[in-house]
Amino acid sequence: MSGPSSSSARQNPLQRTLRRSKELLIAVGLFSGVINLLALTGSFYMLQVYDRVLPSNSIPTLIGLTVLMALLYIANGFLDFIRVRVMSRVGVRMDNDVRASVYRAIRMMPLRFRKSGDGLQPVRDLDTIRGFFSGLGPTALFDLPWVPVYLLVVFLFHPILGVFALFGAIILVTLTLLTEQKTREPTMSAVHSASSRYAFGEETRRNAELIHALGLGDRMLARWEKLTAQHVTDQMTANDAASGIGSISKVMRLFLQSGILGLGAWLVIRGEVSPGTIVAASIIMARALAPIETAIAHWRGFVATRQSYERLSKMFDTMDIHGDEQELVALPKPTASLAVRNLAIAAPGERNPIIHGVSFSLKAGDGLGIIGPSASGKSTLARALMGIWQPLTPAGSVRLDGAALDQWSPEALGRHIGYLPQEIALFAGTVAENIARFDPDATSETIVKAAEAAGVHDMIVNLPAGYQTKIGEGGVGLSAGQRQRIALARALYGDPFLVVLDEPNSNLDTAGDNALTAAIQSVRERGGIAIVIAHRPSALAAVDLVLAMGRGQVAAFGPKSEVLKDVLNRPQPVQQPEIQPVTTPEPVAAAPAKPGSDVTSQPATALATQNGRMKTPAKPTASLRPVATPPAMTAVPADPNLPSFENVVSKQLLDRDRGGMQ
Structure with a gap:
């Protein structure tokens, strides 16, 4: 197993793709060298025309120079065409190599961190990088190293011309550095404000019905206007900084081009250079300054691309996504047991556990109902059983047939489990695709089998197009009950x-x-x-075991009849006007259970757990409650039509805690 040092040395997908593209980038660099040498064609052609052709009136020389010039320009254009296409392919290769890792990251981020901002920002960052490689920005970077070569050629014409060109280059480089300083923060602010704006827009779209029903349209519009105004302001600040400096650089370039002509004319008058030198020096200096001016014009793209690269790299490193993860050994299908040991779970990005010390075990054929008050940790436990949220400590584990869940890949584990969350999530597609979990190898028999197991086949065939009925994102077009039953069929698909x-x-x-x-x-x-998490007793009809949660811990676990008897039928003493502890209550008969109920009418005692099974304590737990005089004991009847366990369970757990303090 690799140690921390080797893990830190691993390259993220972006770094690895750039390394794979090194040969292409070297080729682009070589092409750029030849292109920049060929760019001298125009200046030397003009120099020869003025200094050789015109004095000699030689038509053959002019024709020869013109043909040579045309061939060199054609070669220049061809190489530049190849260079741009290669850079574009580098961007596409990066997208192809990285997009799967980006998707994996945006899918995993809500499971590891608190979800905030625009969840699709990594996708936009990758688009920014790909677009940068397809534009003129990278070619300007490859041309910049040749600026000193052009300046050297101007120096060879005359030192004064060289100093003038060098002075112009220094001014433009200074403007480039100023552009970097002035645009860095505004560009970053514009990205952040755009992210907040996109996130709010997506939230508005998801909650359109609620906004309409509660009349929140104007208030949401006010928030949207505020976010949009901030984004426009940030973007305008960045644009103003870049365009202002760009205008200055353009004026400076025009001045330098005209200035070198005037300086060259002065040198010709003094007889220090030939007339052709004026035009040649002007062309070469323009070529020397062109990459700098192009860099200034595209500097916002440079900054945005660099920030996108840094954000993606940081995300990959934080998520420990490298794209070269070793494939896990394929384990056999679990068939025997589920074991939970000393489990502590916290919300993504948090360290305070929602549940802790949870331990129990189930064997094949068991049915478990989980009950408890709100915020007792029931849904958190469900997420842990699915491997959605990870244990806080190495001591905690969820194991199928003795193997921890992280020994399966998510795809392999998903074939062995079925999950129906509280908030039903269906995806845009057909009913059949949703039931089959978008498995391309799904057969009609397996889809229908899952629907029949969920008792939803008849409902589906009555839809307009049956199993091929198109549904929108989130199950738009179906009622809440229909969505829940189709999601149940999806949970049962493949006999997990x-x-x-x-x-x-x-x-x-x-x-x-x-x-x-x-x-x-x-x-x-x-x-x-x-395993069924229930608030209504009817959901427990087919289970044989019940686990009661309270304050993030297991309050009781055992056979359904005994746990429900303890939770729902515990005798509660009542006294007025003072609260007195009742340590030895007289036996009373509980209200008779309705036919078919698993809850007995015998007196209940407190439950404890040992090794995952129920244990009856040695003495009854004291209970506190106001009582009428004379003292009377009443029991809460076990009614299978109770609307919710929530109030009853939270009250009984509170009474139990109070009794334990006496």
């Missing part, structure tokens, strides 16, 4: 070993509830493990 359903009946009617119960039972009968 572990199926986790988070509030799977929140939008279901009676028929949907019955189909859900049958689906959970079918998972257990085929040897899978079904």
Whole structure:
């Protein structure tokens, strides 16, 4: 296994792509050298015409020089054409090599860090880099090293002309450095404000119905106007800085070109240079200054590309994405057990655990219901079981058949698990594609089998185009109940070993509830493990075990009847006007359970867990509650039609904590 030092030495995808393109960049550099030498053609042609052809009146010499000049210009144009195409291919290669890593990063970022800003900024950064390689900016960079060569040629014509050209080059280089200083911060601010603007626009699009229903349109528009005004201001500041300095450089170039003509004429009058030198020096100096002026004109692109490169590199390094990860050993399909040991989980980017010390184990064929009050950690536990959120410490683990989840690749693990989250997420495509998880190798038989297992086949065939019905992003075009049932079919696709359903009946009617119960039972009968996070007792009809969560820990775990008896049927003493601890309550009969309920009417005792199974404590837990005189004990009946466990469970856990303090 590589140590930290070797890991830090690994190159991210951008660096590796540039290294792979080194040969192409060297070729572009060689082409640029030849192109810049051929760029001297015009100046030397004019020099020969003025100094050789005109004095001799030689037509053959003029024709020969003209033909040679034409051939050299053709070669120059061909090489420049090749150079631009090669640079464009470097940009495309970078996009091809890096885009998968960029997509992986934007998919993984919400799982590791708090989601903020524009999640698609990395895509725009990659587009910026590719566009830069396709423009004139890179060619100017390759031409800059040849500026001293042109200045040297001007010096060879006459030292005074060389000093004048050098003076002009220094002025333009100074303007280039000033452009860098003036545009760096505005360009960065413009990128950040654009990111905030895009993120708010996407949020508005997702919540369009809510904004319309609550009449938030004008208030959201005010926020949009504020963000847009900030973005436009930042962009205008960057444009003003770049265009202002660009205008100065343009005026300076025109002055230098005219100035060298006047200086050359003065030298001709003094007899120090020939007339052809005037034109030749002017052309060569213009060629020397052209790359600098081009760099100034494209400096905003340079800055934006550099910042995009730095952001992507930082993202890859932070996410530890290198694009050359070794393929994991393919493990056999899990068939036996799920084990959770000492699990502590925090939200992405946080260190404070939401759940901690969670341990339990299940075997093939088990069905587990998870109950508890809001914010007790139920959905967090579900995310951990799916491998979405990672354990805080190495001591915590989730294992299938003894193998930790990170021993599977996400793609391999996804084939063995099914997940129905609280917030149903369907994707733009057909119903069949969503059920099949967009598997290109999916067959009609496996898709229909999953739909039948979820009890949704009849509903689907009644849609306008059946399984080929197109649905929009998020399931637009379907009711909440239809989306939930199709998502259940997706969770069951491929007969996964572990199926986790988070509030799977929140939008279901009676028929949907019955189909859900049958689906959970079918998972257990085929040897899978079904885990249901429930707020309504009807969701637990097909499970045999229940785990109660409280304050991020396991409050109880064991057979369904015993846990529900403890949570829902614990006797509660009531007294007035003072609160008194009741340590030895008299036995009372609980209200009879309705037929079909697993909750018994026997007196309940506090639960504890040991080695993942239920254990009855040696003595009853004290309870606190105001009581009427004479003292009377009442029990909460176990009604399977209770709308929610939430209030009852949170009250009982609070009473238990209070009783433990007596």
